[in-house]
Amino acid sequence: VEKRNRLKLLMPWLEGRVHEGINEPATHNALAKIYIDSNNNPERFLRENQYYESEVIGKYCEKRDPHLACVSYERGSCDMDLIRVCNENSLFKYAARHLVRRRDPALWEHVLDPEN
Numbered sequence: 001v002e003k004r005n006r007l008k009l010l011m012p013w014l015e016g017r018v019h020e021g022i023n024e025p026a027t028h029n030a031l032a033k034i035y036i037d038s039n040n041n042p043e044r045f046l047r048e049n050q051y052y053e054s055e056v057i058g059k060y061c062e063k064r065d066p067h068l069a070c071v072s073y074e075r076g077s078c079d080m081d082l083i084r085v086c087n088e089n090s091l092f093k094y095a096a097r098h099l100v101r102r103r104d105p106a107l108w109e110h111v112l113d114p115e116n
Contacts, residue, residue, distance in 0.1 A: 007034050028052040033060055036068060046071045054078055058085075070094050079107050087116070 007030060014031050017024075028051040035042040036057075046057065046068060054076020061069035066089040073082035079102065086095035099108060110116060 008038065010034075023051050025051055025053045025056075029056050032057045032072075036061060036064060042068055043071055046075060055081070058082075066091060067094070070098075074098055079104070080110070083107075083111055083116075 010030065011034050014027055014034070017027050018031065028049055032042070032045060032049065032052045034040070035045045042065075046052075052072075054072045055078055058069045058072035058076070058078060058081055061072060062085055066085050069085050070082050070091060073079075073085065079098075082098060083095055086092060086098075095111070099111060
């Protein structure tokens with residue numbers, strides 16, 4: 001369904017499942033992809049929903065919207081993926097904010113390494 005760009009057809013059913021209280025990551029991943037593709041307030045969904053898989057959705061967003069990939073990776077504490085996406089897309093301000101929030105010396109060391 002996803003490869004054919006038909007995921008939107010499942011949106012009412014998926015939202016119904018979420019309202020029933022289903023916490024299955026696949027359901028929330030599919031909804032996240034729909035909201036991202038339709039630009040239906042995706043950043044709010046990514047920040048507030050706790051059931052989607054950050055790595056899966058971050059990877060999905062990397063080419064579509066790197067900022068949303070960063071939001072997803074940040075929520076899931078996928079630091080290395082977030083730094084990689086920030087470096088590839090010149091999102092240095094976002095990376096700096098993340099580093100300040102995390103306060104992790106090892107992460108700072110990685111970022112400040114000349115090889116990075």
